[in-house]
Amino acid sequence: MLRLLDATGCSPEELGKMIGVSGMTLRRWLRKDAMVVPSVYVAAIRDTCYRLIAENRLDPGLPVVREILADAPSNEYQAAVQNLGLSKGFEVGEKVSQDRILGCLSQIGSSVEKQKKVKKDSKKVSSFKGLGEEWSERITLLWKVVRSKSLSSPDKLVAYGALFYLLTPIDFIPDHIPFFGMLDDFWVLGIASAYYAKKLEP
Incomplete structure (x- = not known):
């Protein structure tokens, strides 16, 4: 102590x-x-x-x-590590590159079951927009990607992964901690949004 x-x-x-x-x-x-x-x-x-x-x-x-x-x-941190697709040997405090996070989100989003859950729980996903303007912008962009007819299915995997991660109750900082439990969800959404903002630039 x-x-x-x-x-x-x-x-x-x-x-x-x-x-x-x-x-x-x-x-x-x-x-x-x-x-x-x-x-x-x-x-x-x-x-x-x-x-x-x-x-x-x-x-x-x-x-x-x-x-x-x-x-x-409860081993919540290690559960979060596995949920995001990081290795079991991943340590608290270890730095993770954005490319690695994007790869993990893509892996999460490649699951047809997880894609179905995102679509089924669309109202719950959209309810997070009420947390602020930046939340709304990021979630709106990811929904546009998921619903886009011009993007291929593989191009949508990161968006599906990020939106699924928003739904899942196990993450780096437990959601039951008021406000702070939502910070890492915002970070993951930010990485995915930045990826698509660059990708969709004219």
């Missing part, structure tokens, strides 16, 4: 509030020689890490962060 506190730069009061304990409780944990955090707070500590990573206040490559996320009982 001391290493996490040092890594975040937060005060015990600030970090304690995020986890759901008082600053005094956190200070008491820090004073114990062989500190063992009560198991009831493990999930809250993990979610706090995800939140701070999303706010760019915590480096996901730090050893203490890797330990906390690797020990997550």
